Amino acid sequence: LENRGLQDRVRQLKVVSDSNQKNILKGYILSHCDLNPELTRFFYKIPEITGFLNHQRGDDKLPNPVSESLVKNFLAKAKEKKENKPESYQGVDLKVGDLVKITEGTFINREGRITHLDPKKQKVKITIESSG
Structure with a gap:
């Protein structure tokens, strides 16, 4: 992000690679940011990133933001699954x-x-x- 001058656009970033969270979050990037076309392209260039929750690669429009309640629900389910997983x-x-x-x-x-x-x-x- 810093190399491209995009660090000021991203307020919070979490990359999930923990295999214990597989099927819920593994491979996701959770980002609270001011998205623009350049940042969208940057995220798509990250290996194994296939897309945004509500956006197709190559779409001219920017991805729509997801609600804070959806993110909280998503994280709560991931935490619950991780805590209960043998x-x-x-x-x-x-x-x-x-x-x-x-x-x-x-x-x-x-x-x-x-x-x-x-x-x-x-x-x-x-x-x-x-x-x-």
């Missing part, structure tokens, strides 16, 4: 409290409950009840 480890959805069976190592064939998930390290902590 973590996925190698294609298996897990959440704290799930009962799992250990399939290898010292505790093979024992069951335990998930107490902590670390998606960045791809680690799961479980508690195994021990009797005796």
Whole structure:
């Protein structure tokens, strides 16, 4: 934006690339700006941007702004989905409290409950009840 002298036209910008938000926001750019043809072209040149919510690429008219209530609703749904989404480890959805069976190592064939998930390290902590 600065290289093109467009920074004064954009008041707020959020680029969503978090895969945890997939299907709701991933690939979207949320922008509060004073849109003009040059800024519209700039956004269309960003890789993987296919369009505006209410605008076709190549349309001579500027995109219509979306209402603030629509944006708030959109962000609230994304936040709700992110908070309720179980973590996925190698294609298996897990959440704290799930009962799992250990399939290898010292505790093979024992069951335990998930107490902590670390998606960045791809680690799961479980508690195994021990009797005796």
